[in-house]
Amino acid sequence: MSEKNKYGQYFTIDEIASFMVNLIGKDKGAKVLEPSCGEGVFLKYLQRYGFCSLSAYEIDKSLISEYDFIKYESFVSSPLDEKFDVVIGNPPYIRWKNLEQELKNELTANPLWNKYFNNLCDYLFLFILKSIEQLNDNGELIFICTEYWMSTTHSDTLRNYMCQHGYICEIYHFKEAPLFDKVTASFVIFKYIKSNSLKKTIDFYTYNKIGKPKEDELLSKKCFNKQIIPQFRQYERWLLATEEVQSRLKSFEEVCTRPSKSFFDKELYRIGDICDIGNGMVSGADKAFLVSNIDDLNEKERRHLIRVYKAKDIEPYSAKKESYYLFMQDKKINKELFRIEYPHFYTQLERHIDKLYSRYNYHRDIPFWEFVFLRNQKLFERQQDKIFVPCKERISKKKHFRFCFAPEGVYPLQDVTALVPKECCKESLYYLLAYL
Incomplete structure (x- = not known):
């Protein structure tokens, strides 16, 4: 092709x-x-x-x-x-x-x-x-x-x-x-x-x-x-499903129905009623920001690492692996200072410099050492545990869904969606996870 x-x-x-x-x-x-x-x-x-x-x-x-x-x-x-x-x-x-x-x-x-x-x-x-x-x-x-x-x-x-x-x-x-x-x-x-x-x-x-x-x-x-x-x-x-499956889906949907303000409209309870939902942050070049060896980093560099669950590592209930990504937000730093104070980061990003400069920049001037879109950052930094799920899950290939527990402090990137319980949610996170 x-x-x-x-x-x-x-x-x-x-x-x-x-x-x-x-x-x-x-x-x-x-x-x-x-x-x-x-x-x-x-x-x-x-x-x-x-x-x-x-x-x-x-x-x-x-x-x-x-x-x-x-x-x-x-x-x-x-x-x-x-x-x-x-x-x-x-x-x-x-x-x-x-x-x-x-x-x-x-x-x-x-x-x-x-x-x-x-x-x-x-x-x-x-x-x-x-x-x-x-x-x-x-x-x-x-x-x-x-x-x-x-x-x-x-x-x-x-x-x-x-x-x-x-x-x-x-x-x-x-x-x-x-x-x-x-x-x-x-x-x-x-x-x-x-x-x-x-x-x-x-x-x-x-x-x-x-x-x-x-x-x-x-x-x-x-x-x-x-x-x-x-x-x-x-x-x-x-629906690409048999009559039997469609009937079961309809029954499930009916028990999720809640009282409606309109006689004719049917309203469903949705996960968004009890959880805030957000897709992960966008680096624009995940391979460039992935840190595979943290032992050689200096103390300053270690302070600019975040823990990440990638979609490929998510399993039902838990993640089989977490990764470290460099995550810089210091607006006072320039390229020369970045090279001096974060030498390992600088060397790593230099290997991907063409890709970093060709990222979609959302019409902003973004340094090559920063993510291009800090989407839902405040949501992810809430001091509470979360549920992660791959945001482009192809369920036709699997017989299960991959909702997993994500402890406080772990971030999703663009291939993962986070569910964060709202204050009104009385159920425990583990109950929600098991239900999903």
């Missing part, structure tokens, strides 16, 4: 493209659209499988392809009136804040974007919705993308639109299998049918291997475990 560029491109591997084309249920004369074709891997397999009525868009004119029918222009601004039997591909996904200005301008001028979305939404959303708009009745949409939009608040208009205009019949959940180089995310392939009727269930396949899939395993579906899950419905959360 090529490096990500400004158009949010992550190019699809051959095995996945072949598998997705094989999911098409239409005959070989179907009109097929690839709205973001990249270098043409889907087009290659569409032709190989015998599909001959193909259309494609690609916004990046620098990509070279052998297919002369590709339109090197933006699918977002392409006409809506042309209809297709199948839309297939790997659409770009970029958050609004990361979009190039030219793409933002295009979206703000787009009627569909303005009707359904806003600047809290993802570029991906419009690709899905516009593709459905251009499907014929009973047409098929087959996309590979990250799964986050299936549950986030800002994508609810997209999900409701999809429920109003059809149904999902198949989902292939790859969790965090390395389908794309240098990308860590949970990916799904979904097949959607544009229809006025409704299928009551979804065939839900979960990837059961580690590493990239092989083409024969995908085509035979031997690398998947199959379950039947309830069809997604308008105004409801999309």
